[in-house]
Amino acid sequence: LEGYWTLKALEGEDAKDAFKGTNPGLKFDFENNTLSGNGGCNTFGGAFTLNDTNEFSAPNLVATMKMCFQENKEPQFLKALSTPDLTISLDENNILTFKQGETILLQFAKGGESVANETTAVNAESLA
Secondary structure, rough: OEEEEEEEEOOOEEEEHEEEEEEEEEEOOOOOOOEEEEEEOEEEEEEEOOOOOOEEEEOOOEEEEEEEOOOOOOOHHHHOOOOOEEEEEEOOOOOEEEOOOEEEEEEEEEEEEEEEEOOOOOEEEHHH
16 A cells, blocks of 8 residues: 555546546555545645554544635545545555445545646636
C-alpha cells in the first residue's frame, strides 16, 4: 500500500465525473500510521488504523478550508474515507477498494500524484 493512490471511483461514480478540478488521492505512511492526500481541492491528513483482517479506520481526518472553484464531491469523498469500520482489499489489477459491508465506497488506482481534470480561469465573473 506504500506510495500514492489516485481516486478511480466514488460510490460507483467515475472520479473524472465527480471531480472537475483535481482528482483526489491519498498516501499511506505506515511508519507514523498517518494518511495524507488531496480531496479534490483541499489537502487532508490524519491518523489511521489497519488491522490484520484489513479493517481500516481514519475517523479524525483534518482538511484545509480553501475556496474551491471547480465543482467536486470533496465532502462526500472525505466522509467516505472517514467512515468507521471500512474494509480494504487490493485486487489483481492493483485496484484498492474501501467497502462498508458489501457497499463499495472508494476505489483507487496505484500511482501518480493528484492531477487536474479541468481548470477554471479565475476572474471577476468566476468569483461572483
